[in-house]
Amino acid sequence: MQYNRTGKSGLKLPVISLGLWHNFGGLDNFENQRAMCRRAFDLGITHFDLANNYGPPPGSAETNFGKILASDFAAHRDELIISSKAGYHMWDGPYGEWGSRKYMIASLNQSLKRLGLDYVDIFYSHRFDPETPLEETMGALDFAVRSGKALYAGISNYPAKATKEAAKILKAMGTPCLIHQPRFNMLQQEPLKEGVLKACDDNGIGVICFSPLAQGLLTDRYLNGIPEGSRATVAHFLKPGQITEEVVKRSAALNEIAKGRGQKLSQMALAWVLSHKEVTSALIGASRVSQIEDAVNAIDKLDFTKAELTKINKLIA
Ligand SMILES: NC(=O)c1ccc[n+]([C@@H]2O[C@H](COP(=O)([O-])OP(=O)(O)OC[C@H]3O[C@@H](n4cnc5c(N)ncnc54)[C@H](OP(=O)(O)O)[C@@H]3O)[C@@H](O)[C@H]2O)c1
Numbered sequence: 001m002q003y004n005r006t007g008k009s010g011l012k013l014p015v016i017s018l019g020l021w022h023n024f025g026g027l028d029n030f031e032n033q034r035a036m037c038r039r040a041f042d043l044g045i046t047h048f049d050l051a052n053n054y055g056p057p058p059g060s061a062e063t064n065f066g067k068i069l070a071s072d073f074a075a076h077r078d079e080l081i082i083s084s085k086a087g088y089h090m091w092d093g094p095y096g097e098w099g100s101r102k103y104m105i106a107s108l109n110q111s112l113k114r115l116g117l118d119y120v121d122i123f124y125s126h127r128f129d130p131e132t133p134l135e136e137t138m139g140a141l142d143f144a145v146r147s148g149k150a151l152y153a154g155i156s157n158y159p160a161k162a163t164k165e166a167a168k169i170l171k172a173m174g175t176p177c178l179i180h181q182p183r184f185n186m187l188q189q190e191p192l193k194e195g196v197l198k199a200c201d202d203n204g205i206g207v208i209c210f211s212p213l214a215q216g217l218l219t220d221r222y223l224n225g226i227p228e229g230s231r232a233t234v235a236h237f238l239k240p241g242q243i244t245e246e247v248v249k250r251s252a253a254l255n256e257i258a259k260g261r262g263q264k265l266s267q268m269a270l271a272w273v274l275s276h277k278e279v280t281s282a283l284i285g286a287s288r289v290s291q292i293e294d295a296v297n298a299i300d301k302l303d304f305t306k307a308e309l310t311k312i313n314k315l316i317a
Helices: 030-042 060-072 074-079 101-115 134-146 160-173 196-202 245-260 265-274 289-300 306-316
Strands: 003-005 012-014 016-019 047-049 081-086 120-125 150-156 177-181 206-210 279-284
Touching (some): 003 279, 012 016, 016 030, 030 060, 030 289, 060 081, 081 101, 101 120, 101 134, 120 177, 134 150, 134 160, 160 177, 245 265, 265 279, 265 289, 279 289
Parallel strands (some): 016 047, 047 081, 120 150, 177 206, 206 279
Antiparallel strands (some): 003 012
16 A cells, blocks of 8 residues: 555555445345455555445445444554545534534534544545534634644535635644545546635645546446446435446546556556545545455556556546
8 A cells, every 4th residue: 555645744544445325234145345454454555535425325425334343453543644625515403514603513522422532544524515504613623623623624526716714714723624425436526627626725634536437437337238236226326327338438548558558447546536636545436345356456557557547537527
């Protein structure tokens, strides 16, 4: 495993991190979850990413990971970076989502209980709340760190302008913003085009990109149809309607370039994300152990030739 420094902080993260958004909920096979976490750790993946609402049902991914922590990783807590987030809908009423201090701290307390932990390593504001003063949301992150319930503060899905403001507020509070978690992949390049990566770089903030494989579109998963059990058939964040002929044709063309590099498409997609100097880690999802192994093997070839990038850019620009 290769470990990168997170922005200008003292913390290093593995270039491949594992997220528990899908396939770790109450309806998923627990032994498979356990096997994936164990294999990931054995391969050097020290960072596991969660959020209050991961499941389904919401919260169950934290509960399951808490069980795995207790059964398999109890002796390894200090070797792990565990994150959680609050921002999306978690419970009914006016205090169950967005960015108020009331919601953020209540949610963090609930997450710690489900995980069976005294602290998480990174606590994120999961989305920018246009209606709550940013000072209040950042104040909640600062409080989480000062109270010892989190070691570092992070933001996710924040646009560039809010990122710069959040960085300034947190810096003034003495709790620097460690990391930003945007969606970034070959097919979804908004953080690059809209200045989020630059805002992070300018402010010493690390970047961990979620959905680097575009939920499976940047793999060979859908090249020959939509397999039973794939995310497009079981989850509503990727719909079969998104697997259009045009999408498959582009993935097939990218797959040919990856083959020329001696890689799988998924590995080339991870290398592409990691080729951006602002990016600390690629945050993958997985439904089986072999996908985690594929991802870690991407590290064998992270560099691109100019000719490869020209061919790739023609397909994804
Ligand atoms: N901050 C946020 O708002 C936010 C939002 C979304 C995600 N996240 C974080 O980012 C993490 C990753 O997101 P993601 O799951 O969308 O990431 P992703 O890596 O883009 O997609 C993962 C999916 O791709 C497929 N896949 C992975 N490796 C493969 C391989 N080698 N061959 C074929 N298919 C492969 C699997 O789909 P199948 O299930 O079909 O096998 C897997 O579940 C989440 O767990 C979460 O921690 C954060």
